[in-house]
Every structure is written in C-alpha cells, then in structure tokens.
Amino acid sequence: MTYRFIRFFEELGIDDVPLVGGKNASLGEMYRALTPQGIRVPDGFAITAQGYKYVLDRAGAWERLHEVLDDLDPSDVEDLRHRGAEARRIVYEAGIPEDLRAEILDAYHRLAREYGDADLSVAVRSSATAEDLPTASFAGQQETYLNIRGGEALIEAVRRCFASLFTDRAIHYRIDQGFDHFKVYLSVGVQKMVRSDLAASGVMFSIDTETGFKEAVFITAAYGLGETVVQGAVDPDEFYVFKPTFREGYRAVLRRRLGAKKIKMVLAVGGDRQTTRIVPTPKADQQRFCISDDDALVLADYAIKVEDHYGRPMDMEWAKDGLDGQLYLVQARPETVASQKNYAILEEYRLTGTGKVLVEGRAVGTKIATGVARVIPDVEHLSQFRPGGVLVADMTTPDWEPVMKTAAAIVTNRGGRTCHAAIVARELGIPAVVGTGNATEVLEDGQSVTVSCAEGEVGRVYEGEIPFEVEKVDLSQLPKPKTELMVNLGNPEIAFQTSFLPADGVGLARMEFIINEYIKVHPMALVHPEKVEDEGERKAIEKLTRDFDDPKAFFVRTLAEGVGTIAAAFYPKPVVVRMSDFKTNEYASLLGGRWFEPVEANPMLGFRGAARYAHPAYAEGFALECAAMKRVREVMGLKNVILMLPFVRRVDEAERVLAKMAELGLKRGDDGLKIYCMCEIPNNVVLIDRFAEHFDGFSIGSNDLTQLTLGVDRDSELVAFDYDERDEGVKAMMRLAVEGCRRNGVHSGICGQAPSDYPEMAEFLVECGIDAMSLNPDSLLRTLRRVVEVERRRHR
Secondary structure, three states, X not given: OOOOOEEEHHHOOHHHHHHHHHHHHHHHHHHHHOHHHOOOOOOEEEEOHHHHHHHHHHHOOHHHHHHHHOOXXXXXXXXXXXXXXXXXXXXXXXXXXHHHHHHHHHHHHHHHHHOOOOXXXXXEEEEEOOOOEOOEOOXXXXXXXXXXXXXXXXXHHHHHHHHHHHOHHHHHHHHHHOOOHHHOOEEEEEEEOOOHHHOEEEEEEXXXXXXXXXXXXXXXXXXXXXXXXXXXOOOOEEEEEEHHHXXXXXXXXXXXXXXXXXXXXXXXXXXXXXXXXXXXXXXXXHOOOOOOHHHHHHHHHXXXXXXXXXXXXXEEEEXXXXXXXXXXXXXXXXXXXXXXXXXXXXEEEEEOOOOOEEEEEEXXXXXXXXXXXXXXXXXXXXXXXXXOOEEEEOOOOHHHHHHHOOOOEEEEOOOOOOOHHHHHHHHHOOOEEEOOOOHHHHOOOOOEEEEEOOOOOEEEEEEOOOOEEEEEEEHHHOOOXXXXXXXXEOOHHHHHHHOXXXXXXXXXXXXXXXXXXHHOEOHHHHHXXXXXXXXXXXXXXXXXXXXXXXXXXXXXXXXXXXXHHHXXXXXXXXXXXXXXXXXXXXXXXXXOHHHOOOOOOOXXXXXXXXXXXXXOOOHHHHHHHHHHXXXXXHHOOOOOEEEEEOOOOOHHXXXXXXXXXXXXOOOOOHHHOOEEEEEOOHHHHHOHHHHOOOOOEEEEOHHHHHHHHHXXXXXXXXXXXXXXOOOHHHHHHHHHHHHHHHHHOOEEEEOOOXXXXXXXXXXXXXXXXXXXXXXXXXXXXXXXXXXXXXHHHHOO
C-alpha cells in the first residue's frame, strides 16, 4: 500500500517536526541514526499531522472548535474544564475516515510481521508539532496509551490521542507559551511495546537536573511501566555516571541512591485491549536496586551517544524488556530547563536562621521560599489554592499546572526528582521538595513554612518563616588571583552546585562527613562484626550492609562514591582528600565503635591521624580507606584525587604509613599519585625539610597548629579565649611552613579555618607567598576580592 498519512521511523528525521511532531521526529532520528551505534529503539510508525488535519477537515470540525476556544479565559478553571471537554468531544467524534483507517491498519500489520507477532502489543503516543522544542517542553500535555493490541483497539487509541490535543493542561500550556491552538497539529506514534511491566523503566538526563552540572548522566529507575516515574507516583532509584571518565573507558557508577519504589504499574488484561493497574512492590524488591550497575552503564552509554548526536543536553525515557532482558530508548527530547540557565550568574541561596524541620524529601532546585502551606487533597480542590502559597499535595499531574504556576514552592508526598512536580517546578524556577512521604499529614493548611532546597540533595520544610539571603554574582566579571583559591568540602550532595564557584579545586575533602552520614559504622566493626557484642548494633549494621556479600564492600563502595562525587564535580582540577581524622571519642560514637576504641582523657592529642594507620588496632580499617581511594582513582578514573595524611607526628611515622599505603596499592608517584601532609604539628614546621622528602605538598591545618603552638585545647570552653589563629607565634609558624615548602619545591596551602574566618589572615598568607588557600564555600567570593587587592598592592 502507498501511504499518504503514514511514515515509518526509518523514513523520519529530526527535521520532520512539522510533519510528525517533536516526539516522533526524534524517534525516527534515533531509530535511523543511532541504532547503528548500538542503541536499541523499538520500531514503529507515525500518523502524520496531516492525518490529524484530514480528520478534522473531513468532519468540518474547525469552525466548532473556534466557537469553543476563541474567547477562552484560561484563569477561569471551571470554564476551561467545560470547554476542554467539549473540544475533545468534537475531535473524538470526528472519527477516522475509511482511507486513513486502512492505512493505519496496514502499517500495524506490517509492524507486527516485522516482530513476528500477529497480535503485537504497541504503545500509542501523542506527538504535537510544537512539542519537545529546545525552549519549551510539551511533555505530558497529551495522552499516551500503552499495551494496545489489535486493530480496533489501535483505532480507538488513535482517536483518543487526537482528542487529547485539547486536554485542559495542553490548552493552558499553549496559551502560556504563546502557541495558537489551530497552528499546533497532532501526530500519533505507534511503537512496538517494551514489556517493562515485567522489568523496570525510568527517565534519564544527560545533565544534572538540579544544578545544571553538565558532566553527569542522571538516571532514575523503578519497577514496571515508566508512567509511575513520570507522574511522580513512586520514589525511584537514582544513579549518576560521570561522562568524562566514561568516555576514557572507565566503567563505574559514580553515585547511587536507593528509592522506596513502593508501587509499580503492570498490565491488566481486559477484553480486546490491555490496560494497566497499580500494584504494591514486594518488600524484598523495594530494598534492592531495580537495575544492575551494568544496566546503568549501558543507559549512560545511550545518553552520551544521544547527547553527542543532538549536540545538546537531552531528556530521555528508557525501558527494560522483561522478556528479552534488553534496554531500549523509547523517547528523547531536548532538556529545557537546566541547560537554558545562565551559569555565568551565580545565585546562592543561604538560610541565615534555624528552625524546626517538619518534613524532608528530595530537593528540586537550589532555592529557598517562604509562604503559607495550602494542603490540596485532589484536583477537585484546586480552586482552594491561593497564589503565593506553598502547594502541598500527595502528587501532581499535568491537570494541576495552572495552579502550580502561581505557587511559591511545591511539596509532595510521592515522587522522585524526575516526577511531574519536579519537572514543572524546575521549569517555573521555584523550589520543590518531593517524596516526603507524609507532607499532607504533617503540614497544616494555613501554617507558615519555609521550603529550602539550598542544603544539598535533601530538601527540608521548616516551621515558620526562616530568614535567608540571596547572593548574585556575575562570574564573568570576577578577576583571577594568582594565589589558588580552593574550597573545603565534605558533603557530596552539594558538590555539583559548589563546582560553579570560581574555585581552583578542593583543598580539603573531609572523609569524616561521608563516614558519619552515609556509612555510620566503625570500619573495624565491618571487618570484625563478631566483636560487636550489642545485638541492637549488630542488627543495625546488618540492615545497612544487607545488599553486600561482604560488609567491608559496603564501606569501600560508599566511601568511594562520596569522594568520587566530589572529585567528579571539580574534575580535572585537584581534589585533596584527607584520610580519616576522627578522634577516639568520635570513632566510638559510630555503630559498633565502642568495641574497638579506647577511652582517652584527651582524644585531641591521642590515638588519631597517621598514628592509627599502621597500628594493629586500626590497620585493617585503614586498608578499607585505601581500597576506597584506589577505587576512586583506578576504577572511576578520577586521577585528580590527591591524598593527604593528617596529624603526622614524626618523620619515621610518615615513612611507615607511606610504606603501608604502597603495600595497599597507593604508592606515591605511581600513575601520577600525589600525597600531601597536613602541616599542623610544630614538628612538621621545625623538620619541614625532612618531611618534604616524603611528600608532594603540605596543607597548613591552622586549627590544630594554633592549638599546639599555644598549648590550648580547642575543645575546652574554659580556655577558648586563648585560642586565636592570629597570634604572632602562630603566624610565625605559618610563615616558616610556607618558606620551607618553597625552599623544597613542594606545594604550600592552608585548609584550616583561619582565612575563612579572618580576612586579615588571608592577606597575611598572600604576603607570605602561599601557593593556595582552601576556604569554606560561603567565604570564597569575598576572600577572592580581598586576595586580588593584596596581590595588586604587592606588585605595584
């Protein structure tokens, strides 16, 4: 048969948007251009936009649609609902002319023969001719019908797709975006169905959706059909893969988070067509990732190839077929929010007060907003919402968008960072906290709240109006100092957003934060769980490590992913990672820790830092730290990581620890590995020439150097008044350290609090000629300006 209104994917390309809409044009482009590169795209065909026009022409429907829509006021929700229903009825009742019907059925049978299944199951998707443009996403505005079998069911689905061009949300969105209803046509895609109901599916982006960090692929995944992820009905698993090292051949997941995945959408057979239903996910499945690392890496490969082909960040939907076990791309469109932002303007939101946290969830964006909570139970109650309020709901759908547009922030019980609420919040530029679990129960309608997404991946809703500040800086206008300015960073969750600061890398990445927040267990309790005598602690450790055959692997992978995220955020700039420097009392507070730690009168001067690493009491724990760092450099490919040893009391201690590290596969100089020493003990300064024989650089730890120079316990409130980094004796030690580094041709830096807290200390260190200063992120910009001024004075 010769087709007037049908085009198979192999005949379509990205330039065919006017003919088949953005979604179908992209599917054709992928099928034609990317399947040769190994990307699996299910085959199918498109009913062209001219087919839609032909339907309305034959039925004489245009005039009636004008009567319904021409004087519509989209702010009148009830009127919009009434007119939208009437417009859909007009299009649906237009039917399908016989000649078009014959073409659709012939194309369906041809596709069925291709796959050897006479009763082939297909997905029927709407594709508007103004859809998936780089500057506006029409995603979710029209309908999709899944698992359609047989010719009659297909014709019915096509009619419903045509009618869905006039869903309430689509009408409202077109008016907002300035599109003429009668110049936007609808194409329908018919694509071989991927049986992800038997496996998993999700959404992925070739950019980080929250921060705009362009070097990561962000993947979300849940069991069953992908609608639950898109709609936000489920909290999905999340994976990040780092693109630069992936391109170099390194195959590792950078970071992952286990989602709750409490429900899944599966098929429910009924009559001559298949429908869907929501069922609970078995508990055991909830507690494990729904795809493997190998699957995540295949998807990352797909995402990178798609982005390279289109030349821009992309938003993609994928599905894993439970019958053949293969991964398929079922949609790709330009990412329209994070990639459009001007990153030359740095906008930092910071809370300046504290308050009671009411609920927590996944942070969407990096902003903060205050307002009155409006708890809306369902779409029928949307009229109760007032502009400027905080929309609180179980979840949102496209029907909620007219109201969402007027909200100061959004909070939902369900959903992950690629759910409907998250996507709309990003597009609107407002903060959202999704997947809280219980926001509609905890938050009271009418109460004042603060929604904060400026504290990393965890979004928080605080009671009352918490004060906050916003700093905007044009990075393109900032001068570049000769002194390297780096940042101190321990929290991987804020690494991507921190990477936009004009920093030369990370001068201190604290391992302790990752161990405390994510691992929670004493390393030795993972090596020797049998020595943990408390049953409650043993069970807590077993729960944390249940997905690992060996508890030690839990420590290694979790620490590697935390450090790796920080290293990736600043790649290829140097990231100095300090090996653990807990004191015995801090180690003892970890799960199982009290069974391995001595009680010391003064832990600050006790069994800490380098002294632990080669000692029999902790050597096996240090081996886990080294295994994690080896993974970061060798498996993840993040060779920008420099390791640093804290509290190295004596030269022979340095020699012992370095020998132990070499034995564990971290030999200084091998594969470019640099190892620094914290310069924080007077002996490090006095004997710096001898210490310099063993290290590539030193970083002054002004906190401990001040304590030990002045003989003041910085943990004691009684003598706190005597603790001052600006003391002349402390400054003399710092000057000697910088001079010693220069004399020995090794790097000099500082990572202690002094230059962050006291601008005059930053000036002093520049005058000394220090190579680098590592600062707290919130003091970097003001210190940068001061350093530039000092450097100008020095060179006048």
